Amino acid sequence: MIVRDMHKSILPKRDQNVKAVIECKGVGIDFGGLCAVNDFNILIKKEEICGLIGPNGAGKTTVFNLLTKVYTPTRGVMYLNDKNTKSMNSIEANQSGIARTFQNIRLFKNMTVIENVLVGLHNEENCGIFESIFRLSKYWRSEDLLKKRAMELLSIFGMTNVADHISSSLSYGSQRRLEIIRALATRPSILLLDEPAAGMNSSETVELMENIKKIRDSFGIAILLIEHDMNLVMGVCETIGVLNYGVLIAKGTPREIQNNPVVVEAYLGKAKE
Amino acid sequence: MKNNLSMPVRYVINILSIIFFLVLGNFLLKIGLFGRAQVSTIIQSGIYIILAVSLNIVVGYLGHIPLGQAGFMAIGGYAAAFFWKSGILGGELAFIIGIIIAGISSGLFGFLISMPAFRLNGDYFAIITLAFSEIIRSVLINFPKVTGGAQGLKRIPKYSNFFCVYSIVIIVCTLIHLIMKSKHGRAILSTREDEIASKSCGVNIRRYKIFAFTISAFFTGIAGAVYATNQGIIAPSEYGFMKSVDVLVMVVLGGMGSMIGSITAAAFLASLPLFLQSVMKSFNNYRMIVYSFILIIIMVFKPSGLFGNYDFSFSAILERIINRLFVSKNEKVHENL
Numbered sequence: 233m234i235v236r237d238m239h240k241s242i243l244p245k246r247d248q249n250v251k252a253v254i255e256c257k258g259v260g261i262d263f264g265g266l267c268a269v270n271d272f273n274i275l276i277k278k279e280e281i282c283g284l285i286g287p288n289g290a291g292k293t294t295v296f297n298l299l300t301k302v303y304t305p306t307r308g309v310m311y312l313n314d315k316n317t318k319s320m321n322s323i324e325a326n327q328s329g330i331a332r333t334f335q336n337i338r339l340f341k342n343m344t345v346i347e348n349v350l351v352g353l354h355n356e357e358n359c360g361i362f363e364s365i366f367r368l369s370k371y372w373r374s375e376d377l378l379k380k381r382a383m384e385l386l387s388i389f390g391m392t393n394v395a396d397h398i399s400s401s402l403s404y405g406s407q408r409r410l411e412i413i414r415a416l417a418t419r420p421s422i423l424l425l426d427e428p429a430a431g432m433n434s435s436e437t438v439e440l441m442e443n444i445k446k447i448r449d450s451f452g453i454a455i456l457l458i459e460h461d462m463n464l465v466m467g468v469c470e471t472i473g474v475l476n477y478g479v480l481i482a483k484g485t486p487r488e489i490q491n492n493p494v495v496v497e498a499y500l501g502k503a504k505e
Numbered sequence: 506m507k508n509n510l511s512m513p514v515r516y517v518i519n520i521l522s523i524i525f526f527l528v529l530g531n532f533l534l535k536i537g538l539f540g541r542a543q544v545s546t547i548i549q550s551g552i553y554i555i556l557a558v559s560l561n562i563v564v565g566y567l568g569h570i571p572l573g574q575a576g577f578m579a580i581g582g583y584a585a586a587f588f589w590k591s592g593i594l595g596g597e598l599a600f601i602i603g604i605i606i607a608g609i610s611s612g613l614f615g616f617l618i619s620m621p622a623f624r625l626n627g628d629y630f631a632i633i634t635l636a637f638s639e640i641i642r643s644v645l646i647n648f649p650k651v652t653g654g655a656q657g658l659k660r661i662p663k664y665s666n667f668f669c670v671y672s673i674v675i676i677v678c679t680l681i682h683l684i685m686k687s688k689h690g691r692a693i694l695s696t697r698e699d700e701i702a703s704k705s706c707g708v709n710i711r712r713y714k715i716f717a718f719t720i721s722a723f724f725t726g727i728a729g730a731v732y733a734t735n736q737g738i739i740a741p742s743e744y745g746f747m748k749s750v751d752v753l754v755m756v757v758l759g760g761m762g763s764m765i766g767s768i769t770a771a772a773f774l775a776s777l778p779l780f781l782q783s784v785m786k787s788f789n790n791y792r793m794i795v796y797s798f799i800l801i802i803i804m805v806f807k808p809s810g811l812f813g814n815y816d817f818s819f820s821a822i823l824e825r826i827i828n829r830l831f832v833s834k835n836e837k838v839h840e841n842l
C-alpha cells in the first residue's frame with residue numbers, strides 16, 4: 233500500500249524515543265465561575281487509540297482545546313512528547329506533534345480540497361518568500377513535492393478525484409474526512425478527533441472507524457477520539473476515559489468501562505432515559 | 506483526456522499578451538486616438554488599479570478592513586517627491602529609484618503600524634489604521650519647513666506616461682499574483698478563512714498578517730509616488746479619509762479577493778467622472794452619492810461583489826478553448842461518465 237510505504241518515517245526523530253505522547257497532570261480550567269475541567273490526568277502512549285466519552289457539556293472539547301493550547305489551563309501541567317507545553321501557543325503545539333479536527337468543522341471553506349491539505353503541509357517544505365516570488369527552482373521543486381504528498385494523503389480516503397473542488401461543496405462526511413487529512417498533513421504524533429462521526433450515516437461511520445485504525449497502523453501515531461456513540465468507541469479504542477462535569481470519573485479498557493458502575497450511572501444510565 | 510498547458514507555455518503566453526497590451530496601448534495613444542481628458546483618465550485608472558489591487562491584499566485575501574490607505578499613499582508620494590525634487594538623479598533611473606524609495610518607506614510604516622494593529626481586530630483594526638492616516642496628515646501639515654505644510658509640494662517632475670504607469674500596474678499585479686499562488690499566499694488565505702484552524706495547522710498567522718499588510722503598504726506607496734508625479738502637486742488635504750474610502754469602494758465593488766474584480770472596478774470608477782461629465786457638470790460633488798448608491802445595490806443583490814472571488818486566467822481560458830476544439834466528443838462523454 234502507498235500509505236504504508238510513504239509514512240514509514242512519519243514520526244520525526246524528535247519523538248521516536250518518547251515514552252508518553254501526552255501526559256496531563258492535574259490539568260484544569262475555569263471560565264469565570266464555571267469549572268469546565270478539573271484535575272484531569274491522562275497518559276497516552278505511542279500508537280494508542282484512546283477514547284474520551286461523556287455526556288454533552290462534560291468538557292471533552294474543552295480538553296482538546298487545552299491540549300492544543302487554544303485555551304491556557306488555569307492549573308496543572310501538560311507534556312507533549314516529553315516537552316512541557318506551558319510556554320507554547322497553538323502553533324508551537326502543532327509543530328511539537330499535536331494535530332486536531334474540530335467538532336464544528338473548520339475547513340478553509342472557499343479554498344479547494346487540495347489547498348486545504350497544502351495548508352496542512354505548510355511547515356513541510358522550507359521555501360522562502362523570495363524564492364516563491366521569483367519562482368526559483370526551489371519553488372517548483374517544493375510545490376511539486378507538496379502537491380504529490382497532498383494527493384497521497386487524499387488517497388487515504390479516496391478523495392483525489394475531488395482535489396480541485398471547493399471544500400465547502402463536499403458532503404458533510406467528506407468534509408470531516410478532509411479535516412482528518414489536513415490534520416495528518418502536519419505530521420503529528422498524536423491526532424485528536426472531535427466527534428469525527430457526527431452527521432455520518434451508519435455505514436459511513438463503520439468505514440470511518442476502520443480507517444481510523446488503518447491510519448494508526450500505517451502512520452504509527454496515537455489517536456485521541458471523542459465520540460458520542462458508546463458502541464463505536466468500544467469497538468475502536470484500546471483505552472477509554474469517561475468525563476463527567478469536567479472530571480475524569482473512570483479510565484480503563486472498554487470492558488472495564490462497560491462494567492464500571494459509576495460510568496453506567498453517569499453515562500449509560502442517562503443514555504437509556 | 507484534458508489538455509493542460511504546461512507552466513512554461515503559460516508563462517510565455519502571459520508575457521506575450523502583456524507585451525502586446527503595452528505596445529498596442531502605447532501605439533493607440535501615440536497616433537492620437539484619445540483626447541487629453543481621456544488620456545489623463547486612462548492614467549488615473551492605472552493609478553487606482555494599483556491602489557485597489559494593493560488594498561485587495563488586506564481586504565480580500567487577508568479579510569481585514571483598513572481605513573488608512575491614504576496615509577500610505579501620502580508617505581509614498583512625499584518620499585518620492587522629496588527624492589525627485591532633490592535632483593540627485595534625472596531621467597528614467599530617477600523615476601525608478603523614486604518609486605522604490607516610495608515603496609520601501611511606505612512598506613516600513615506598514616510594517617511598524619501592523620504590529621500593534623493586528624493585536625486588535627475588527628472595528629478596532631479599522632480605527633487604528635484610520636488614526637494612523639490622520640496622524641500622517643497632521644504631521645505633513647505641521648512641519649511646513651520640510652513638507653510645505655498645508656500648501657504641499659509643488660513642481661514635482663513629471664515622469665508618468667501610459668507606458669510607465671501601466672508597466673508598474675502589470676508588475677504589481679504580477680507580483681501579487683505570484684505571491685498568492687505560493688504557499689505563502691495559501692497561508693494568507695487560510696488566515697482569512699479560519700484563524701483557529703490555520704493555527705492548528707502550524708501556520709504562523711501573525712507573521713502572515715504583518716507580511717500581507719506590509720506588502721499592501723509597499724504597493725500603495727508606489728501608487729502614491731505615481732500619483733504624485735502625475736499630479737505635479739501634492740497637498741495633505743488630498744490624503745483624507747475619503748481617499749481611503751474611494752479605494753475601499755473599488756475593492757468591495759469588484760469582489761473582495763478577486764484581482765480582476767479590483768482592476769475592473771477601479772478602472773470603471775476612475776473613468777466614471779469622464780463619462781458623466783457630459784451629463785452632470787459637477788459630477789465630483791455627487792460622486793459619493795453615486796458610490797453609496799452603487800454599494801447599496803451591490804450589497805443587496807450581490808454581496809460578494811461583481812466578480813465574487815473569481816480570478817481571471819488568460820491561459821485557463823485558452824486551455825478551455827483548446828479543449829473545446831481538439832478534444833473529441835467521445836472523450837468528453839467519457840469524462841462525464
Ligand SMILES: Nc1ncnc2c1ncn2[C@@H]1O[C@H](COP(=O)(O)OP(=O)(O)O)[C@@H](O)[C@H]1O
Pocket residue numbers: 263266268286287288289290291292293294295
Ligand atoms: N470559551 C468558553 N467560555 C465559557 N464556557 C465555556 C467555554 N468553552 C466551553 N465552555 C463550557 O464548558 C463546558 C464544557 O463544554 P465542552 O467542552 O464543549 O463540552 P463537550 O463535552 O460537549 O464537548 C460547557 O458547560 C461549556 O459551556
Ligand SMILES: [Mg+2]
Pocket residue numbers: 292293294335
Ligand atoms: Mg464537544
